[in-house]
Amino acid sequence: MTESVHTNIDIALVHFPVYNKSGDIVTSSVTTLDVHDISRICRTYAVNTFYVVTPLETQQKLVNRMMEHWLEGYGSEYNPTRKEALLSTRVVNVLDEAVADITQRRGKQPKTVIPDAKRFPHSRSYPEVRAALNTDHPHLLVFGTGWGLEKGIVERADLILAPIDGLSGYNHLPVRAAIAIILDRLLGRETQAE
């Protein structure tokens, strides 16, 4: 086990309500690879809990069975770094369940931070959100899957984070890559040192 550090950050990966390609509101499928990758990324940046949000019982069972394999089964000996990454991963039904869990643990309701692919007048820059995270207040970063979070969730966010903006105008990163880049910008050491 590596050293234990705590930040004020939790992360949720939401599979409902999200849009599909046609703009319908759907429940997207959980990708177990997302769960592994994002768990490792969260562990690297000392995120408290990574919540996988899906209301579908079959999908919840799938994730829990996969986690049992790596946490307790043969996988825990075969690949201990994967086990360590998954220790802080949890499956919940809805986003509010993650909010309630954090509120209970921390005694304060977390502020929600949602990155959006579009830039709005009220979008916050990375340095602004980085400063906001550097306080005692818990913050929940919420990421959508499929074609993005249902807009009601985005409208209720406390902070909208500006898009990543690469160099090319191409704006189609996989969610696992976006989470890696965003956590590094908000929490990474090298950026902070400059």
Next chain:
Amino acid sequence: MTESVHTNIDIALVHFPVYNKSGDIVTSSVTTLDVHDISRICRTYAVNTFYVVTPLETQQKLVNRMMEHWLEGYGSEYNPTRKEALLSTRVVNVLDEAVADITQRRGKQPKTVIPDAKRFPHSRSYPEVRAALNTDHPHLLVFGTGWGLEKGIVERADLILAPIDGLSGYNHLPVRAAIAIILDRLLGRETQAE
């Protein structure tokens, strides 16, 4: 198609020679998901060419067949952003073939930059390498798979890049996440603006 930008950067993902868990030098398997994710990340940061390096003919065929599907087959209409990402992806036998290809295209042999999970006295920081990339000279960023690049390749690198260093001492990011973070630190706009 989004705007066309050129950087001085190419990327290679090496499947041979790399170490396996026991420290033997092996050829790791190509993960098609790595090819998709890294192609999207490279497209986002305007990397010139993403070289998938494997000497195994069966693996080369696998990648080329997958690319044909998305570039020319049904996939090109179903998911044009995936097609666009794969346009600059190429399979080569060995790392030297990527170096030769860049040398021919650019008229100069690229300098190789290799991120290492360990920090050495001569490791370069991200701002140092960012400045080096901001010149006319072509640079090839080389990433290993499996348990890392064979040490002879690392020793011959022109620049060794410092490890990512999260917050927890946990140092087991998937290669696709590491590439996303490293390209953002070396080429991203938001970091540059600060």
